[in-house]
Amino acid sequence: MTESLLEAVGLRRSFTHPSGDIEVLRGLELRVGAGELVTVSGRSGSGKSALLALLCGFDSPDSGCVLLDGVPISGAPPWHTCAVLPQALGLANELTIAENVALPLRLRSDVPRPSPAAIHERVTELLGELGIGELGDRYPLEVSFGQQQRVALARAVAGRPRVLLTDEPTAHLDAGSTPRVLRLLRRCASEGAAVIVATHDDEVHRIADRRVRLLDGVLTALLD
Ligand SMILES: Nc1ncnc2c1ncn2[C@@H]1O[C@H](COP(=O)(O)OP(=O)(O)OP(=O)(O)O)[C@@H](O)[C@H]1O
Numbered sequence: 726m727t728e729s730l731l732e733a734v735g736l737r738r739s740f741t742h743p744s745g746d747i748e749v750l751r752g753l754e755l756r757v758g759a760g761e762l763v764t765v766s767g768r769s770g771s772g773k774s775a776l777l778a779l780l781c782g783f784d785s786p787d788s789g790c791v792l793l794d795g796v797p798i799s800g801a802p803p804w805h806t807c808a809v810l811p812q813a814l815g816l817a818n819e820l821t822i823a824e825n826v827a828l829p830l831r832l833r834s835d836v837p838r839p840s841p842a843a844i845h846e847r848v849t850e851l852l853g854e855l856g857i858g859e860l861g862d863r864y865p866l867e868v869s870f871g872q873q874q875r876v877a878l879a880r881a882v883a884g885r886p887r888v889l890l891t892d893e894p895t896a897h898l899d900a901g902s903t904p905r906v907l908r909l910l911r912r913c914a915s916e917g918a919a920v921i922v923a924t925h926d927d928e929v930h931r932i933a934d935r936r937v938r939l940l941d942g943v944l945t946a947l948l949d
Pocket residue numbers: 740741747749767768769770771772773774775776812
């Protein structure tokens with residue numbers, strides 16, 4: 726069996742609302758190996774985004790833990806280890822699209838920083854691959870939401886993270902753009918990343934190595 730790169734053990738997470746507490750995750754378990762692409766489905770409000778926030782360390786569980794290489798994370802791991810395409814994108818609107826995608830490469834501190842030419846090459850490659858090669862000099866608010874979503878995906882992928890978490894990566898795309906995104910996600914996995922994709926989209930489920938469904942706070946395996 727593949728060694729787990731990312732592991733969720735007994736994750737519990739409740740949220741307080743005026744109408745009372747809701748327990749969204751109820752002892753959830755998940756193991757994902759390097760090179761594996763796993764899709765997570767589940768109705769709206771089932772907790773997919775809440776799960777991804779715990780897996781990337783943006784949020785903390787009430788109990789249980791997330792392990793990376795068998796070691797519990799505390800807070801968010803470095804972006805080059807675990808990168809995220811959040812559902813709300815979180816682009817820096819004051820930076821151009823090319824600058825947004827380059828940001829993780831510029832900020833990386835663990836390796837000699839790539840040269841400006843190497844960064845430019847990587848950014849150009851990714852934007853082209855995602856069909857938005859002509860938008861690099863624009864600002865996020867000057868392009869469509871579906872285009873912004875691909876920018877946020879390029880930013881997540883740019884530094885070749887070991888774990889890639891993507892939340893509804895095809896939710897705002899036209900039919901022509903979806904295959905580009907799927908090809909990129911598959912390539913990240915084939916290059917060795919553990920890729921987790923929260924999605925309602927059957928086309929995404931089709932490229933998965935494994936599919937799970939979030940229901941009543943736990944994951945169950947989905948068979949073909
Ligand atoms: N920060 C928060 N504060 C309060 N409640 C929250 C918070 N985050 C999530 N929730 C609640 O947790 C539940 C799950 O939300 P989540 O966003 O994870 O669902 P989802 O499965 O991603 O839905 P969708 O498919 O619509 O994106 C919802 O009932 C939501 O209201």
